[in-house]
Amino acid sequence: MKIFRKLRQKLLSENAPNGTANKLSKYLIYAIGEIVLVVIGILIAVAINNNQQRNILERKEQTYLRGLQNEFETSKSKLTQLIKVNQENYTNAEKILEHTNQAESALSEKEFSNLLFNSFAFDISFNANNSLLNEMINSGSLKDISNDGLRILLTNWGATMEDIARQEFELGEQRVKVLDMFRTDRYSIRTIFAQTNADNGLTLNEQDATVSNLSLLQSLAFENNVLMFHSTSLSTEKTHYLPLMQELDAILNLLKNEIDEE
Template sequence: MIKLFRKIRRGLLKENQPNRQVGNFNKYLLYAVGEIVLVVIGILLALQINNWNESRKRNIEEEKLLTALTEDFNENKIRLEEAISKEMDMVRMSKSLIKVMQSDQKKIHPDSIRFWVTSGAKSWWKTEFVTGTYDAMVSSGNINILENDKLKRVLSQFSADIDSGFEDHYESMHYLIEMNKISAEMAPALIHGIQREELGVTTDSKDMNLYVQKLLNNEAYLGLLISKTWLETLRIHYQQKLQGYIDEILSICKSELAE
């Protein structure tokens, strides 16, 4: 393109040469000005092409990050939904056990008690989130490649809430450990028949019922169970909040990729 401009400029110089007495000074001055104009045009074109290339590269990189985030948070959505469902079942069974332990009528079938203990009181769930893409973006500084400020804010809130939620996780685990210590001697009576058969545990049915009754009358176990169940209830609310973040992140990513 610069060659074309030079050809045009030289043609104009020839057309403006009928009066050769003007002198070489004006001729060379016009030539110099023309060269400067051509250089400026060349620089501007090069900058424009470079900016276009950089913008294109940035858009491609952003699309890759949005796609990777979508994959990560689709997996997080599946994991969190599964954990919330299991925790709801756990809380429901723990509440059933609490109700029986607080009741004067403790003539519940031992199998029901065992089921509530193993699937409720002794259960503990923790979602392991996939955060590889976001962590890599933050550590490398590539988070700024994302153009959507709302997406960056929600990602930051999600990450912060994950970090702040571990206190309840570990406190709940502490209660579970203490409950297991109390019920250690009753363990053979509290595990399922399949587990007893697999482990070779033999316990007389009469002794099993006595152990179940002993557990139902243990006030320390009840107190720990109530505390753990309350924490698990709070954890469900906390994880439902994270669920809202995940849905919002996926929605924004989908919208950005569609543009």
């Protein structure tokens, strides 16, 4: 700024003519020069401020991106394990169905108990890590994500989780219908615990298992309930969990591309 001012003053002293008109011209040139200098100063200050703000926003975005990457990597790990559990559930349910409505079952009490336990002992629920994402949505910070595609996927994540929860609820309902058949005096959960050594902390042994569950294999209601459970489990994987895994991979790939290497 000082350089511009000195240059302007030098031009005025060298080129300005004499007289009142000349003094007016000199004043106008001086005033215009001052205005130009002020404008230049303002523009420089704005540019510096904008650059600082841009750097702050970029650092803030990088912090969010790294945090989201950690969250979604954890969620992917959880989903991978959940898919394995669900596969174990419907695979064992399928083995049970191979023995329903047969004249004579080839299954022993112990084998049947193991299949029942491995099919219905474990509930299915995807608990994604969304703490940071929820905080960003609630605070309006999702707008700080500059990648439009990534921002759209993150915005839609909540709706995706609601869809997954509805499917898991339906799967849980089908599981309960099978388990409800053991709430009568005809069949025994105690037998399953004793035969599988899954006594849940109780002191049980095989002598305690006085009620056989093998007659369930001749029950049409039992077969129908297991079929519904198997079908819902398979649908949960094919039409919900696998597409969800693809969405997780897409989000993680975008996050990786947007994160600056340190």
